[in-house]
Amino acid sequence: MKKYAVCGFSTRAIAQYVVPLLGIPELPEYGDFSKYGKVVAAVDIDIDRIKIFNERQKTSIPAYLPDEFEKMIRETKPDALIVAGADFTHAEYVIAGLKHNLDVIVEKPMTITAQQAKQVLEAEKASKGKVTVAFNFRYVPAHKYMKKLIMDGAVGKITNIEFVYNLDTWHGPSYFVRWNRTRKFSGGLSIHKSCHHFDLINWLIDDIPETVFAFGALNYFGPNSPFNPQKKSRKKLSKEEIEKRCPYYLKWVGETIPMPQPKHLKIYTDTFHLPYKVQYPEKLYLYDPDIDIEDTYSAAIRYESGASMTYSFNASTPWEGYILGINGTGGRIETVWISTAPDRCPFPKPERQTITYIPLFGPRQVHDIPVVPGGHGGSDHVIKHDIFVKETEESKKLGICAGSIAGAYAVAMGEAVWKSVKTGNPIRISDLLK
DSSP, X not given: OEEEEEXXXXXXXXXXXXXXXXXXXXXXXXXXOTTTEEEEEXXXXXXXXXXXXXXXXXXXXXXXXXXXXXXXXXXXXXXEEEXXXXXXXXXXXXXXXXXTTOEEEEESSSOSSHHHHHHHHHHHXXXXXXXXXXXXXXXXXXXXXXXXXXXXXXXXXXXXXXXXXXXXXXXXXXXXXXXXXXXXXXXXXXXXXXXXXXXXXXXXXXXXXXXXXXEXXXXXXXXXXXXXXXXXXXXXXXXXXXXXXXXXXXXXXXXXXXXXXOGGGSOOOTTTTOOOTTTSOSSOOTXXXXXXXXXXXXXXXXXXXXXXXXXEEEEEXXXXXXXXXXXXXXXXXXXXXXXXXXXTOSSOOOSEEEEEEEETTSOOEEEEEEOOSSHHHHHHHHHHHHHHTOOOHHHHHHTOOBOHHHHXXXXXXXXXXXXXXXXXXXXXXXXXXX
16 A cells, blocks of 8 residues: 655645545545555645644644655655645655655646756656656546547647637636735746646647747736726725725625625635635735736747647636637647536536537537536546556556656746746747756
């Protein structure tokens, strides 16, 4: 049985890794992988999260602070690390684990800078351990179906991709009341969020990104937001006064509903009701002056094969999901995915995702892909099997499991986006990973 140490006791870490490895009967929706591994330690600056979790779940996971990492290794002797804390903690834990020749499973993004990604690649070369990046977006049934179509030659030689990804006015704002809102902690949404999207395309078309050119801005959040109530007030408003006049707040709470805040704008105590005092400080809001990342991007990306992609990201739109088209010499694949929760969707949410394949010189084919229950389009449970048990034959055939190189390219693409925005110049991926 493999022994895991969890570095970063986040909501994601608990739901995706800790609870499944514990096999808690009262939480069957997270799965039971307890016969394949066990959690021997947890590391987090918010150490009370671990202690309170132990009390409530009647478990005894040893708790350590980040500066006790080496002590944790000596005392618990894990076989592998699961790195799932705030993005800015990933690189340090991954590299430390590799130095101890441990396998490392890391949530996306692998790191928050291309330089850190390069350091991970170098550390892995010198280690007996290997890195697995948990790109669960690859596991969505519709994405696997598209991969099969492309591998079967349905599209021919890929020529260009059109990819639009939107966050709705419930989800998007949540990133701006958390650590994600500053570059030094997240790398920006072009890394934290878009690395999912970049990796998906890299994997689908089996190509390597070469050059990125992008425009971007902070249009909806920050002090200059057109929705900032402070701009219309002659007096200094408190956070509570701003909330009562904030359209994002009012849309999802309603003027007649008193505090506390709606979940997406509330300081995290998370799904498991655990405190997050250090990493999620209170009194952050959408219009604070220290927000220094963009909420809107448009990018053009060239691949080594000569294929190109236009990519658009917006963190404040009426509905959430994506529009994707993949063109080639054999035809086109197109699909729309609505990920907005039904009670937030401004129109009836489809029960299936439709993938349309149109041969260049043939009739249209429509494939309905049923929506699978579970987190992230049903992908979370399947990736757990590949991580904790073994790769399925389907995963092997499609090359779904991602390693450090895929993680590095996704991070470098995200960094190239924001650096192109800042400089006005195209950015070569190879220059970032030198």
